[in-house]
Amino acid sequence: MLLLDRHGPKEDVWERAETLCQAETNFVIAPFGAIAGSPFVHSDIRIGALLEPNRTIDEVAPFFDRFDLIVIHFANAADGRGFSTARQLRQAGFKGILRAFGPLISDQFPQALACGFDEVEIIGAAASRQPVEHWMEALSRISHFYQRDYGANDSIPDQRLARAAHV
Template sequence: MPLLDRDGARENGWTRSESAAADNIPAAIVPWEFLVKALDRQGSGQSIGVLIPNNLAVSELAPLLPRLALVAIAFPAFADGRGFSLARQIRRAGFTGELRATGPLTADQFAYALSCGFDTIELPEASAARQPVEQWLRARDAFSRTYQRGYGATGRNVLDQRRAARVAAASR
């Protein structure tokens, strides 16, 4: 599956494991249900990531975040936005590793995904074929301002700019 970051296409250094048996994989993404076993078996120098459903409570994941290098949030459909809220909650819980959206997102959602804290987006082949990387990059740049106080959106927040303009106008 193609992988994008804010600069475009990128190589994927992670390997998905369908079980907790990720012993010989230097950077393994395991399903949520096998995460504890995979962490217990984690080898020296091995990075562990997890693929979680978009309806997982952050309170279940939070105690394990310090041991993870990557959290991938599954998007079952482009119209299911729960993963965006979950990404914000994971960042607020202090996670500093790679945060990945995986599923059939659209280029129009790219800027929002980045502002919610996602570092990468892993697309199904069919989605990537419909919208080439150049379209994703144009969509990323289509919004010069955001309403969210996001990650990487410093100085682009509409609400903060309006507040600053009101303060400046009141002080005249």
């Protein structure tokens, strides 16, 4: 397993559990269904929710105040639903940490960050095939986006509109 943010590799302090009661630390990632159906837990436990691609924002939004982390599962690198889910979560007001989880490839790293992810957890063969250097290099390959970057208004269409306004 490899956990990266825009600055490079980082240590994962979160523990995965099937329910919040099974956790042995105060940083717990559990499936969304297990959390949504459980009573409110002690305030000293930081909760991470694992979302499968079929979850809707309307299902998750009522729980934003309980989650410090949302992990969006990518079943494979070709499944782009997680990018849309991340963007929708940010637009709906989620302020916590967003983590992409699954067999992503380094070329997807810039887009993941642009969609609102804070970090990417790469698993299995994808982590061993592409070292950290590939992931960090991917950030420098793309300098301009057609999509509006989360938190910025410097997409290619925005730049064109700005230039046209000055002509």
